Amino acid sequence: MAKNYRIAVLPGDGTGPEVVREALKALDAAAQKTGFTTEKTHYDLGGERYLKTGEILPEETLEELRKFDAILLGAIGHPDVKPGILEKGLLLELRFKLDQYVNLRPVILYPGVETPLKDKGPEDIQFVVVRENTEGLYAGAGGFLRKGTPHEVAVQESINTRMGAERCIRFAFDYCRKRNYRKKLTLCGKTNVLTYAFDLWQRAFYDVAKEYPDIETDYVHVDAICMWMIKNPEWFDVIVTDNLFGDIITDLGAMIQGGLGIAAGGNINPGGVSMFEPIGGSAPKYTGKNIINPVAAIAAAQMMLEHLGETSAAALIENAIKKVVSSDLKSLSAGQMGYSTSEVGDLVVKYIGAVTRD
Numbered sequence: 001m002a003k004n005y006r007i008a009v010l011p012g013d014g015t016g017p018e019v020v021r022e023a024l025k026a027l028d029a030a031a032q033k034t035g036f037t038t039e040k041t042h043y044d045l046g047g048e049r050y051l052k053t054g055e056i057l058p059e060e061t062l063e064e065l066r067k068f069d070a071i072l073l074g075a076i077g078h079p080d081v082k083p084g085i086l087e088k089g090l091l092l093e094l095r096f097k098l099d100q101y102v103n104l105r106p107v108i109l110y111p112g113v114e115t116p117l118k119d120k121g122p123e124d125i126q127f128v129v130v131r132e133n134t135e136g137l138y139a140g141a142g143g144f145l146r147k148g149t150p151h152e153v154a155v156q157e158s159i160n161t162r163m164g165a166e167r168c169i170r171f172a173f174d175y176c177r178k179r180n181y182r183k184k185l186t187l188c189g190k191t192n193v194l195t196y197a198f199d200l201w202q203r204a205f206y207d208v209a210k211e212y213p214d215i216e217t218d219y220v221h222v223d224a225i226c227m228w229m230i231k232n233p234e235w236f237d238v239i240v241t242d243n244l245f246g247d248i249i250t251d252l253g254a255m256i257q258g259g260l261g262i263a264a265g266g267n268i269n270p271g272g273v274s275m276f277e278p279i280g281g282s283a284p285k286y287t288g289k290n291i292i293n294p295v296a297a298i299a300a301a302q303m304m305l306e307h308l309g310e311t312s313a314a315a316l317i318e319n320a321i322k323k324v325v326s327s328d329l330k331s332l333s334a335g336q337m338g339y340s341t342s343e344v345g346d347l348v349v350k351y352i353g354a355v356t357r358d
């Protein structure tokens with residue numbers, strides 16, 4: 001019998017629903033072509049629901065989400081909601097409560113896509129960032145003292161557990177081995193200043209490294225990596241880093257791979273439910289115009305299929321993305337693609353080669 005996957009779909013805010021629609025089109029086409037089925041359940045979590053009902057992530061919804069095979073997320077962030085409320089209450093809450101302890105972010109330049117890096121091409125920009133996703137400065141530890149007074153104090157602490165760093169590092173070594181590219185794992189930190197947090201990370205890194213003699217190891221400070229990602233991106237294969245540094249360097253990574261229109265990521269819990277998303281935001285100014293680039297969301301669906309073990313379906317989507325970005329789109333930027341959001345989805349579906357119903 002054909003396999004069936006239960007997918008929770010969280011279109012979210014802004015352009016999220018528009019890009020998720022196209023990602024689902026690609027998913028259905030790839031499923032049809034390779035012979036599995038999906039059962040999708042939509043959830044209206046996000047800014048609109050919060051503004052109407054005050055609910056962000058009800059406990060029973062969270063419990064339901066635990067039971068899916070995977071989650072596909074559009075975007076979180078609403079112009080009428082104060083920054084931090086939805087980000088922390090929904091996106092980070094999902095990552096934390098579902099213990100999605102790795103944020104996997106490929107930085108891959110496809111042929112035909114323009115990079116701002118002079119003299120660099122697809123052979124140079126081919127790395128993956130493994131970002132710790134449940135700890136660090138994101139843990140929310142800290143608080144105010146004497147808030148609102150001239151003597152106000154704000155403390156925001158970085159939480160780093162040996163268990164948390166180690167499981168992320170081990171995932172990165174495994175991933176690097178499976179990827180079988182340069183077989184090089186780079187730890188990105190700041191051991192010269194953050195002498196507690198990254199001391200722990202560095203010890204964990206080199207301890208785990210002993211189990212992976214086939215993987216070359218390297219260490220680079222976060223400020224320096226921003227330099228080398230621009231100057232010599234070809235040095236990198238897999239990079240492992242903490243939550244905040246991973247957040248920052250993957251936006252830099254997204255730019256060198258062609259922009260937020262193409263960058264996708266997976267929030268991974270290897271033993272639980274994982275969630276896949278385009279890494280760009282909700283783009284309020286493009287909302288509802290059918291001009292946003294859906295490729296990042298389609299790439300998120302591709303990552304989801306890889307994670308589920310549907311490798312041929314994932315490869316079909318990846319090849320379709322490559323064709324669209326190299327031969328059709330004028331640019332990856334919203335409104336400049338030469339096609340509408342839904343037309344880009346149609347092209348991807350065409351290249352996947354499934355027989356459409358209409």
Ligand code: IPM
Pocket residue numbers: 087088091092247279
């Ligand atoms: C990302 C985003 C989030 C983060 C925000 C929206 C909370 O920037 O997924 O990279 O900082 O992790």
Ligand code: MN
Pocket residue numbers: 247248251
């Ligand atoms: Mn970010």
